[in-house]
Every structure is written in C-alpha cells, then in structure tokens.
Amino acid sequence: MRNKIIESGKIAIMNTPTVVSNLISSISPAIKHFWQRSSLLSLYWFNIFTKHFKITILKLQLFLDFILKQLDKAIDMLATHPLLDRIESRLDDIIADCNRAKTSVQQSASYEKAILYVQLTRINKPIGILLLLWPTLIALWIAAQGIPDMSVLFVFVTGVFLMRSAGCAINDYADRHIDGKVKRTNQRPLATGRISEREALMVFASLSAMAFILVLFMNTLTILMSLIGVLLAISYPFMKRYHYLPQVHLGAAFGWSAPMAYTAQANEVTAVTWLLFLATVLWATAYDTMYAMVDYDDDIKIGVKSTAVLFGNQDKLIIGIIQALLILDLMLIGHRAELSGFYYLGVTGASLFAVYQQYLIKDREREHCFQAFLNNNWFGMVLFIGVILDYQFSGVT
Numbered sequence: 354m355r356n357k358i359i360e361s362g363k364i365a366i367m368n369t370p371t372v373v374s375n376l377i378s379s380i381s382p383a384i385k386h387f388w389q390r391s392s393l394l395s396l397y398w399f400n401i402f403t404k405h406f407k408i409t410i411l412k413l414q415l416f417l418d419f420i421l422k423q424l425d426k427a428i429d430m431l432a433t434h435p436l437l438d439r440i441e442s443r444l445d446d447i448i449a450d451c452n453r454a455k456t457s458v459q460q461s462a463s464y465e466k467a468i469l470y471v472q473l474t475r476i477n478k479p480i481g482i483l484l485l486l487w488p489t490l491i492a493l494w495i496a497a498q499g500i501p502d503m504s505v506l507f508v509f510v511t512g513v514f515l516m517r518s519a520g521c522a523i524n525d526y527a528d529r530h531i532d533g534k535v536k537r538t539n540q541r542p543l544a545t546g547r548i549s550e551r552e553a554l555m556v557f558a559s560l561s562a563m564a565f566i567l568v569l570f571m572n573t574l575t576i577l578m579s580l581i582g583v584l585l586a587i588s589y590p591f592m593k594r595y596h597y598l599p600q601v602h603l604g605a606a607f608g609w610s611a612p613m614a615y616t617a618q619a620n621e622v623t624a625v626t627w628l629l630f631l632a633t634v635l636w637a638t639a640y641d642t643m644y645a646m647v648d649y650d651d652d653i654k655i656g657v658k659s660t661a662v663l664f665g666n667q668d669k670l671i672i673g674i675i676q677a678l679l680i681l682d683l684m685l686i687g688h689r690a691e692l693s694g695f696y697y698l699g700v701t702g703a704s705l706f707a708v709y710q711q712y713l714i715k716d717r718e719r720e721h722c723f724q725a726f727l728n729n730n731w732f733g734m735v736l737f738i739g740v741i742l743d744y745q746f747s748g749v750t
Contacts, residue, residue: 487733699739
C-alpha cells in the first residue's frame, strides 16, 4: 500500500509541468482578450474626457471674452458719463484748494515762526532726544526690574522731549554772539536774528514749566531732584566761557535724568542710582567731545573752551580712556543690579560701537567726528535692548 502511494506521488510530480502548461494555455486567450478590451475601454474614455475638456475650455474662454467685452463697454460708458466729469472736476477743485491752503499756510507768519521754533529746539534733529532718552529708559527698567509704571514712563519720555528742546533754546541764547562765527551753527535762527532773544527765553521757560508740571505728579524726592536738574540745564550753556570742561557739565545735566527716573520709579536712592549717573556723565563727556572736535578750529579762533581744546592732540586717547571707564561702570551696574547674560551681551555690543567710534575719529576729520557722535545712538540702543531682554528672560531656563 505504501509503495502504491509513493508511486502515485512520483507520477503526479512528473505530470505537474504538463498540468501547469495546459492551465496557462487554457487561460492565456482569456487574459489576452481582457487586456485588449481594457485597452480599448481606456482609450475610449480618454478620448471622451479629452473631447469634453476641450469643449469646457472653449466655453470658459467664450465666457471670459463675453465678460471682458461687457467690462470694456461699462468702462467706456463710465468714461463718457457726465457724472464722472463732474467728480473729476470736483477732485481737481479740492486738490487746488488744498494746494492753495498749503501755500497760504507756508507763507503765513505763524508757519514761518513755527519752523523757526522747530529749528531753535532741534525737534527736526532728534539725536539729542535719543541720547538723553536711552539712559533714562535704562534707569527706569533697572529701578522697576522690568517694565516700569506706565505713568512714570510717560512723564519721563515726555520730559526728555521737553527738557532737551528747552536745553537747545537756552543753549542758543547763551551762544547767540558765538554761533554766527562757527561754520556749523551760523544759520541758527537766533544767530541770524530771525528769532529774538526774548522769544528764545520764553520758549525755554515754557518748555521747562511744562516739564516741571509733569514732575509734580511724581514723588517728593523726584520733585526735589528736578530742581537740581533745572539748574544744571540752565548753567551748562554758559560754562564754555569759564572752564574747559563744559562737556562734563553737559554730562551732569543729561545724566541727572537717570537718578531722577530711578527715584521716581523706586522712591529711593541706591548705589546703582549713582553708578547710572556716573555712566551717563562719562558717556556724554565722550560723545560731546567728539562733537566738539567738529568745531575745534572755530573754537580755537574765537576762544571757546571745550574738552576737545583741552585734550588737544591727546583727545583720541582720553576719549578712549573715558569709554573704557564707562564700560567698567556698566559692568559694575550689571553686578550690583544682578543682571545677567543679555545685559552683558548689550555691553559687548556697545563696546564694539565704542571701538568703531575710535576708528571714525582717528584722523580728526569733521564729518567722521560728527558720524562718531551720531553713532552713540546705537551705543545707547543696544544697551537698552540688553536690559529689556535680560529682565524679559531672566526667569527662563
């Protein structure tokens, strides 16, 4: 029995290729027929799709042509419509009226006087506002250890604008007999007589009064400190007649905004307060000496005193020393105020700007010295950004 089964298996294995061959032979015609039918059917539907697609595109094109023709007719109709002519005529009348009003205003005495007041207060040259603003904002942020009180921020930002403008007015009054002899300042309105001395004093008094009214909303200590600030602002312009350090005096006048802002926010005076004041004095002395280098030749001729005249050929070296002391002071501020990475990154950026300023003044050329002075805006900005970021992310790990 066993041998029969084995024999049957061998026979089946031997017949397998024949069976497979027969199976393939039997289904091949069916597969071939199915493939041919499928190909014909696919080709049929592809032709139908292509035909309908072309018809759809043609209809869409005809529709768009119709829309465009209707739009052309509408535009042509509007272009020739009397209403459009009336609207165009009315617009021309309005533009003409505006131009006449503008010309009338520009030719009026009030407008000309306003322009002169803008020039007197240097509102058209905001670099002084920015140089005063940065240390003020830095002091506010450090005193508040972050975003300061909005009312205090408003008072001091507005106060910076008012007092810098007032300082320009009193400065031009003090220099009214000097500015006409200096190339950079000989076209100032007070020097040319387009504004009277009385007007300049009135502008100074008005702006100072407005700033003082704002300070009255602060605490008592800040109000008392503001009196010193006014004295510094009034006295600074006259110092160039009496000593060679008017730039230091300007530094004190500008720097006084820092302890005032700190006190207004924190209602106390600390070591950081005076470090901020010292930093501003050093910074203003450095950049105003660069500014004085622009007028060096004129100042020598007319006998005006300045740190640029005092330092002489050592001006670049001494400015560099002052800048180094400033960076050291900024490091001490960071240490005492417990600031960290972003602040020191800001100090590093400011240091690079200080190096660039040294490069600009290396040949003592007027234009380059003035550019170095203007570059201090970036110096102050990166410091302030460093302070903001440090407090913003101080708790982030």
